[in-house]
Amino acid sequence: MPPSAERSALGRIGIFLAFLALLLIAWEGVKLLGGDPWRSDGKVVWDPPLNIWFASNLMLPHVWDIWRALADPVQRGTEQSLAAFLMGAAFYTWREAAIGFVAGAVIGIALAALFVHSRLAERAFVPYVIASQTIPIVALAPMIVFAFGPNVTSVVIIATYLTFFPVTIAMIRGLRSPDPRALELMRSYAAGRWSVFWKLRMPASLPYLFTALKIAATASVVGAIVGEGPGGIPDGLGRAIVNFNTQYITGPEKLWAAILASAVIGIAFFGIVRVAEVVTLRSRGLRTEAA
Amino acid sequence: MKRSPIWLGLAASTALVLAACGTNTASTAPSAAAPTAVRLQLQWAPQAQFAGYFAADEQGYYTDEGLDVTIIDGGPDVIPQQVGSAEDGPEFTISWVPKVLEARKSGSDLVDIAQIFQRSGTLSVTWADSGITEPADFAGKRVGVWDFGNEFEVMAAARAVGLEPDVDFTKVIQPFDMLLFLSRDIDVAEAMIYNEYAQVLETENPDTGALYQPSDMNIIDYNEVGTAMLQDAIFARAGWLAQAGNEDVATRFLRASFKGWIYCRDHPDDCVTYTTNAGSTLGAGHQAWMMNEINPLIWPSPNGIGIMDAALWQQTVDISLQGKIITEAPPADAYRTDLAQAALEGLDNATGDGFTRGTVEVTPGGE
Numbered sequence: 074m075p076p077s078a079e080r081s082a083l084g085r086i087g088i089f090l091a092f093l094a095l096l097l098i099a100w101e102g103v104k105l106l107g108g109d110p111w112r113s114d115g116k117v118v119w120d121p122p123l124n125i126w127f128a129s130n131l132m133l134p135h136v137w138d139i140w141r142a143l144a145d146p147v148q149r150g151t152e153q154s155l156a157a158f159l160m161g162a163a164f165y166t167w168r169e170a171a172i173g174f175v176a177g178a179v180i181g182i183a184l185a186a187l188f189v190h191s192r193l194a195e196r197a198f199v200p201y202v203i204a205s206q207t208i209p210i211v212a213l214a215p216m217i218v219f220a221f222g223p224n225v226t227s228v229v230i231i232a233t234y235l236t237f238f239p240v241t242i243a244m245i246r247g248l249r250s251p252d253p254r255a256l257e258l259m260r261s262y263a264a265g266r267w268s269v270f271w272k273l274r275m276p277a278s279l280p281y282l283f284t285a286l287k288i289a290a291t292a293s294v295v296g297a298i299v300g301e302g303p304g305g306i307p308d309g310l311g312r313a314i315v316n317f318n319t320q321y322i323t324g325p326e327k328l329w330a331a332i333l334a335s336a337v338i339g340i341a342f343f344g345i346v347r348v349a350e351v352v353t354l355r356s357r358g359l360r361t362e363a364a
Numbered sequence: 365m366k367r368s369p370i371w372l373g374l375a376a377s378t379a380l381v382l383a384a385c386g387t388n389t390a391s392t393a394p395s396a397a398a399p400t401a402v403r404l405q406l407q408w409a410p411q412a413q414f415a416g417y418f419a420a421d422e423q424g425y426y427t428d429e430g431l432d433v434t435i436i437d438g439g440p441d442v443i444p445q446q447v448g449s450a451e452d453g454p455e456f457t458i459s460w461v462p463k464v465l466e467a468r469k470s471g472s473d474l475v476d477i478a479q480i481f482q483r484s485g486t487l488s489v490t491w492a493d494s495g496i497t498e499p500a501d502f503a504g505k506r507v508g509v510w511d512f513g514n515e516f517e518v519m520a521a522a523r524a525v526g527l528e529p530d531v532d533f534t535k536v537i538q539p540f541d542m543l544l545f546l547s548r549d550i551d552v553a554e555a556m557i558y559n560e561y562a563q564v565l566e567t568e569n570p571d572t573g574a575l576y577q578p579s580d581m582n583i584i585d586y587n588e589v590g591t592a593m594l595q596d597a598i599f600a601r602a603g604w605l606a607q608a609g610n611e612d613v614a615t616r617f618l619r620a621s622f623k624g625w626i627y628c629r630d631h632p633d634d635c636v637t638y639t640t641n642a643g644s645t646l647g648a649g650h651q652a653w654m655m656n657e658i659n660p661l662i663w664p665s666p667n668g669i670g671i672m673d674a675a676l677w678q679q680t681v682d683i684s685l686q687g688k689i690i691t692e693a694p695p696a697d698a699y700r701t702d703l704a705q706a707a708l709e710g711l712d713n714a715t716g717d718g719f720t721r722g723t724v725e726v727t728p729g730g731e
Binding site: 109110112115117126129130131147148149150158211214215219223302303305307312313315316317318319320321322323324327 | 409410436437438439440441442443446447450540541542543546547563564566567568570571573574640643645646647648649650727728729730731
């Protein structure tokens with residue numbers, strides 16, 4: 074990496090950390106102004122002057138309480154910390170999401186390839202592809218589970234369902250993106266559809282594909298978490314969120330920790346796709362804009 | 365220009381997924397005796413409400429009866445009576461009686477083969493300083509209830525004293541937690557005695573820095589009000605039971621499950637451990653409370669565990685009719701006691717004579 078790129082990467086991390094610090098300061102600042110009384114060893118050390126409804130310990134736990142909950146055992150009598158438990162659950166959920174992601178990407182590309190080559194198919198099916206995404210996933214998930222049984226397969230199907238759509242739409246555009254002159258040139262070489270597809274359309278569509286894959290990566294994680302509910306999957310983040318949600322009042326910081334874990338796998342998955350994008354596009358001499 | 369493979373990105377993702385698939389190789393080896401495989405659909409995620417089934421599993425009672433039982437977890441998005449009504453669905457389902465009565469209306473053939481809970485665990489709780497101590501006090505208040513069929517007991521109690529929801533009081537659909545109650549957005553909250561009520565007691569009162577106390581709250585118990593409805597029961601499909609040999613399977617399943625519940629009556633601490641084993645994030649203190657409150661819902665069972673109390677069945681049906689959950693009374697074969705009766709043979713103290721409820725210390729956060 075050239076030094077300038079290195080510096081800009083460091084700069085980006087610096088900006089991210091600075092904003093994180095500001096966010097945490099604002100978080101605690103609100104609690105300082107209008108939260109519940111601050112206590113240390115049961116004694117009130119600070120009684121906020123205002124009363125802001127969302128600043129109570131129930132709505133907005135202290136940052137250090139969330140941190141402490143992550144370090145504490147997930148359950149009395151066990152060694153495992155909440156952080157370790159959530160990492161395990163997050164990895165489990167990510168695996169479901171990743172399988173759904175790949176299946177959704179393959180289906181999305183295949184559908185787009187079909188639509189680009191057949192106006193009839195495009196006119197006939199694209200409205201259904203769009204309609205499919207207007208059905209709320211919370212309504213669809215129980216039906217998928219009813220059809221395929223309460224198991225990981227159903228969860229993967231739900232993740233796939235959320236993934237294929239952005240890929241299809243972006244790839245229809247991407248596969249149509251080659252310069253008409255390039256298409257004419259290929260035609261003048263008497264190139265068949267197959268070679269036009271692989272040698273021209275696919276490479277031209279790469280920037281579109283990766284944009285869609287980044288959307289799909291985060292959507293697949295959401296799909297997996299939502300699907301784990303009706304799927305009755307005990308090992309993933311979905312169950313952790315349900316448990317901590319129903320027990321919210323006795324440990325709000327645990328639900329916040331679970332939300333943090335969900336965000337982290339979403340960002341990590343996005344990051345993986347981003348790295349693949351940079352590697353693929355740079356090697357082909359294409360520009361990669363900041364994510 | 366040097367080119368790397370076009371589909372590096374996809375190839376990398378595929379490799380990741382193949383790796384992910386590779387670790388998914390858990391398989392079940394058939395055992396020598398080839399036990400009968402059956403599934404049990406729980407009504408909710410694992411908690412002490414189902415401790416008897418976990419105990420039957422861990423104590424080997426199911427194995428002793430030649431059964432290989434797979435316990436399927438429920439959750440907020442799982443409708444057990446719907447899952448259990450499917451033709452290839454689980455053989456046994458835990459659900460509440462009025463919910464199944466409603467499902468039967470749309471074609472379900474689930475039959476109550478063992479009425480495990482003899483009493484209802486539903487409460488309404490109010491703050492002590494609100495002065496609301498009985499359903500008649502709901503007038504003009506914001507009354508929280510859960511929906512999906514959990515609200516019938518509260519609504520029936522209000523109607524019995526002449527109060528109509530959304531006319532005489534505001535009916536608020538309450539999420540499955542106690543947040544609205546703690547923030548005083550509702551005056552009356554629905555709570556299970558074995559779960560949400562305990563959650564309040566496990567929560568720190570921000571004004572005092574100590575846990576909320578029982579004296580902070582009034583309790584309305586629907587068993588005393590007289591609008592209690594039958595809750596946890598074991599259901600099986602009539603169509604499945606009619607197939608040769610399945611009544612025997614059901615009887616064996618009931619016997620092992622009854623033994624599990626008897627074990628939990630006599631060894632509640634073990635059953636708390638079995639429950640936390642079944643769901644790794646459950647607070648052990650909270651499950652100990654729940655176990656201690658579940659036992660009095662079952663015990664004593666005057667006619668033996670699992671035997672239907674016909675009067676309570678009638679009360680449940682009456683309230684269901686009155687609440688328009690169902691439009692006509694269910695047929696007499698909507699429950700049966702013969703299988704439970706057969707399962708009880710040879711079981712010691714299956715009535716729980718002389719049962720007294722224990723005491724459990726509340727732990728902060730239910731830990």
